[in-house]
Each structure stands twice: as structure tokens, then as C-alpha cells.
Amino acid sequence: MPIFEYVCEKCGYKFEKLIRSSDSDKKQKCPECGSENTKKVFSTFACGGNSGGFSAPSCGG
Template identity: 40%
Template sequence: MPLYEYLCDSCDIKFEMLRPMSRVTEDAPCPDCSQMSPRVLSVFASFSIGGSGEVTPLAGGGGCLGCGPGGCACGRSV
């Protein structure tokens, strides 16, 4: 089950919650105040600072940006 991040406006905290894919678009209740909070988009993409100072995606160069390093669910080799 995917882990999603939510942001509570009232408490100004982020919290994570496991949710089924079918409910990914739904808000989640804050663990502190139970207010329904919108999901925030987590940044899963990994970046590295190259020798030139450029920030380049690790999975760049034709790779898949949707999957993490070490494994690509889209079938490309990383």
C-alpha cells in the first residue's frame, strides 16, 4: 500500500498515511485535530549534484523519472 503525505493547515504539520490506491485522491484526517487534510506531493525523484554544479536527475538520460533508484517498475534498467 502506498505511503502518502498530507498537510494539516490547522496544526501546520505533515503526516504520512498508508492508503489504498483507490482512495489516493481523498483527504486524510489529521492525527492531532482530525481535520481532513489535503495530500501533498512527495518528491520521490532523487537528484545528485554533478561536478559542474548542475543538478541532474539520477534517472535522467532516457531513464524513468517515475521510479526510484535501484529498481524501475516501468521495466527500464537503471
């Protein structure tokens, strides 16, 4: 089972979860503030998709 990393867009809290691939698209509740306004973070290839306000410094642009 892969570990997915999520970030809460409300409070900015980052957390990891062991999730079955079929459940990976579901919203995960933030353990810090309880908000469901979270999104998946891809730390390995952050340059792949540029949707949202997340940008990686290593992208260089």
C-alpha cells in the first residue's frame, strides 16, 4: 500500500496516510483542524502538473 502525502489548504498542515489506490482520490480529513479541504501532494515529481497554488522551488520557473 502506498503512502500518500496530503496538505490542508485551510491550515497548511501536512500529513501522510496509507491509502489503497482506489481510495486515493477521496478527500482526506485534516487531523489538525478537521477540514476536508485537503489535496494530494506529489513530492517526487512536483513539476508534472501545475494545478493550484502549489509550486516547487526546484522547478525553476
